[in-house]
Amino acid sequence: MRAIFGRKVTNLTELKELTEQAIKSGQRGQSYCVIKEVLLEDDEFHSFAKDFFNDQAWITKEDGGVIEQREVRCIRVINQDTDEKVLVNNEGYTYPRYTAIETLVVSE
Template identity: 70%
Template sequence: MRALFGRKVCDLKELRELTHQAIKDGQNGQPYTITREVILKDEEFRNFAEDFFKDQDWITAEDGGVNQEGEVRCIRVVNIDTGEKVLVNTEGYSYPRYTGLEI
């Protein structure tokens, strides 16, 4: 599994645009592994996706980073109503410091 991660991306719209451009430029992303999934209802997901700089109570200091195999450790955040997903690597912060889309 590979994903393109952006650092300090402000929202889902910007993440989509950056991902689209990176694919167009021939980037193929980084390998990643899912440490856990967070399932949100549509309204909760939209609130999360509108501001990636906001602290989230479901993020812990242990989330994120890179494992010994060089894979990005991330949370998969899923919109239960639409199936949309965002990958979050917090790098020890309480907000989504790095975000990505599965490619």
């Protein structure tokens, strides 16, 4: 599976716009693997999605990065009410440094 990750994207609205533009321009995205899942209630998910620069208690500095197979290690954040999904690669930080929309996955 592949996804288009954006670096230091402000919020979910911006991520959706950037992802759509990237797909239109032919970008294929990066391979990724999910190392853990976080299930959030709708209000928690919207709070998370409106400001990706906020530190999150469920992100540890050990999460994220890239493994030898060139796959991005990421956290799948799921809105339990809508099933909307955001992938997070924190690259050693405690906020979502790189984000992608899993529902707009680009096939290999």
